[in-house]
């Protein structure tokens with residue numbers, strides 16, 4: 001009988017179903033090769049002599065993707081094994097050389113404090129947020145030594161965490177204190193604060209039941225100039241948007257958003273506009289969308305299927321002033337059809353990263369007269385003024 005050498009896996013722990021399916025009692029085990037883990041199942045690769053037998057018996061043994069090591073060149077000499085200090089040094093150099101941003105301070109509940117050393121600004125690889133996307137995040141701008149809309153962002157952050165079923169490592173007021181203290185230590189007066197809540201580290205399984213403590217991370221990034229007000233072109237995104245359950249929470253699964261942004265950039269546009277399951281205008285990949293109708297109404301899509309943007313919501317409040325000044329006739333949340341959107345006098349993108357950005361062209365359609373409109377410009381100014389000198393409800397002073 002002909003025989004051939006092949007490799008198979010012996011399950012040593014983990015999954016009872018796989019244990020049953022992968023048991024090969026009649027196969028002689030001749031050479032144990034190495035122990036490793038795969039999808040949470042520990043196994044040993046074993047070289048065995050397999051006698052030719054009916055296909056039904058051997059099909060579980062053969063897998064052409066389990067490479068025969070003799071097929072590949074192995075050169076292990078140029079892969080260094082590093083000491084702790086070498087790792088730290090390389091992390092620091094890597095950050096300096098490959099990031100155009102300055103990370104001023106980081107809090108991690110894993111090490112239970114704040115660091116200003118970029119080399120230490122790391123998170124555990126077995127964090128459920130890293131390998132399963134089980135995390136939520138939010139931001140707040142730092143302007144003139146104040147955190148803008150910190151409480152509004154924090155409320156959304158905690159709502160997102162609750163929807164993602166992530167517990168809190170600290171109560172709200174402690175999280176707020178930690179965020180403010182991280183900015184204090186960073187000495188950053190202009191920049192941004194970003195923060196994450198995750199199911200935490202523990203293991204690499206799908207269930208978070210092995211992650212005993214949720215984790216909080218926060219980082220302060222210096223700089224970032226005030227966004228410009230130049231108008232942009234947008235396209236209708238062909239990347240499917242998230243279903244409402246996931247679109248309304250700011251979770252870390254931004255792959256659709258990233259792909260949508262890449263699609264826009266490849267088409268010479270600033271952003272892709274998502275349409276919802278009924279074909280109405282939804283949002284952009286990290287911004288909301290607003291229109292000024294021919295009746296001079298400021299019109300925005302409802303927030304029930306999209307992220308409830310802090311900047312968009314604030315601009316609805318600030319826009320009251322534009323009604324008083326007669327620049328707009330009213331403010332309305334409602335369904336916006338593509339046709340209605342493309343026929344609008346003005347279209348704009350609103351978000352904390354861009355404030356208010358006029359849209360001059362959507363796909364092939366020129367919006368209004370193809371120039372930056374007065375309402376977008378007025379809203380931009382109102383938000384900027386609010387960031388610089390708004391009430392204490394939206395400006396939290398950082399005690400440096």
Ligand SMILES: Cc1ncc(COP(=O)(O)O)c(C=O)c1O
Nearest residue numbers: 286287288307309310311351352
């Ligand atoms: C999907 C999405 N929509 C809208 C926004 C705008 O929200 P905010 O104004 O709070 O930045 C964001 C912000 O990142 C976003 O990611």
